[in-house]
Amino acid sequence: MRAAVLTAPHAPLVIDDVETAATLRPNEVRVRTAAVGLCHSDLHVIDGLVARPMPVVLGHEASGTVAEVGSGVTDVSVGDHVVACFVVYCGQCRMCRAGRPAMCQDRTATMRGVDDEPRLSLGGREVHQWTNIAGFAEELVLHRNAVTVIDERMPLDLAAMLGCAVATGVGSAQTVARVAPGDHVVVIGCGGVGLNVSQGAALAGAATVIAVDRSDEKLALARERFGATHAVNTASDPDAVARILELTDGGADHSFEAVGLPGLVGLALDVTARGGSVWAVGVFGDAAEVTIPAAHLHAGKGVHGVRAGSLVPARDLPALVASYLDGRLELEALVGRRLPLERINEGVADLHAGTGARTLVVF
Ligand SMILES: [Zn+2]
Ligand SMILES: [Zn+2]
The missing domain is CATH 3.90.180.10 (Medium-chain alcohol dehydrogenases, catalytic domain)
Structure with missing residues (x-):
């Protein structure tokens, strides 16, 4: 073959x-x-x-x-x-x-x-x-x-x-982070996984889903088809962090890093509210190390690794199929x-x- x-x-x-x-x-x-x-x-x-x-x-x-x-x-x-x-x-x-x-x-x-x-x-x-x-x-x-x-x-x-893309993205928002109705959510990276984090958070009832990327094309996709309520382009907006803090009334409850770059974990922490959570969904290179200012820990913020959206294949994959066939999943x-x-x-x-x-x- x-x-x-x-x-x-x-x-x-x-x-x-x-x-x-x-x-x-x-x-x-x-x-x-x-x-x-x-x-x-x-x-x-x-x-x-x-x-x-x-x-x-x-x-x-x-x-x-x-x-x-x-x-x-x-x-x-x-x-x-x-x-x-x-x-x-x-x-x-x-x-x-x-x-x-x-x-x-x-x-x-x-x-x-x-x-x-x-x-x-x-x-x-x-x-x-x-x-x-x-x-x-x-x-x-x-x-x-x-x-x-x-x-x-x-x-x-x-x-x-x-x-991969859908199971990891939707699972990260719903199974791992347990995004709840009314939550403010930031998703950094609008590739296949990030778009599905956005979609999963929107389906879970998040009040605000802010898509963050360096590509206007991907940001438009996130807003038009994957449930994002706002888009922020970090390549063209020098005040991206301040804008996200304003849109989320002081920071997100959940921020997702869906790229796999250590520096973006830092960005996720910067846009997360006190007591909120950062979820590292992206796959990092073998040699990558994440360094974070300890002040974020004193602010009660958590940084959590995510593996495959904690997928339970026999339970979650048929459920995703049903969501698609019902017209709920893009x-x-x-x-x-x-x-x-x-x-x-x-x-x-x-x-x-x-x-x-x-x-x-x-x-
Ligand atoms: Zn993959
Ligand atoms: Zn086993």
Whole structure:
């Protein structure tokens, strides 16, 4: 099957004929890919900010149709429509038993062993599956807990984005921060995740949702389609902080950093009210360090890390599908453009340029 392979940081992705394991393990499924989104955390690996073994197939928000199931899989069937999501959980560890699969402590339990035949290979050499998904490929061989069966009425291309951008964004606002009716919310960064934080906060009843970005195009999208009540451009407005403090009557109850730049955690603290919370949603580079003025702590502000919006796939992904089918969840406007796999490097260029919302590779 064809897949886009990364062989070294900064190299272009190469479309190659990658072999998938011929025989499934009892707990595995084979999925024919329908679509996969390009996400900034894929770019982190391409840019060398996040080090991973190579060669590797990136892509961690995918959708598709189940083509085969292992002998031990009883609750997924051939023909099912699924979302493949990077929250691949063992189901056995302390966090999984407590209903917190996004915090799973034993990811190796969902991978093949080092001495086993690899799920993906090229010329006899193992090709790594990033996040246990490797979505930039025509076919996915996955642990059963990497997939969630969804309603067949859900358009499969749009479903791909549920696995990362939507789950992380909406989950950060609703499950993690528990944004409440009347809250003042600031969302820094209006990419795929940030737009969904905005949408999640608006759906939760926030009184004010202030979108913050350096792109007027993205800010317009946040206001017109994703529930933001105000937009502030930090590139063109030298008084951005003062303006946000005014709009929020002294600062936000919840500020979300949805980019992954340490300095923006500082900006989030500056626009947060006393006693409020900063939620670090963006994925930071391996070497990133966040330094904050301690006075913010004395002001009762908290800084919290967020992992995958604390997603519980089996609970949250079908709920997001239902929200879309009911007309409450915006997804179409998230899509910048759709590309075939052969043109995936144009999608990587889109990520570098920071234009549009999500680029989807469709099969
Ligand atoms: Zn992602
Ligand atoms: Zn676990």
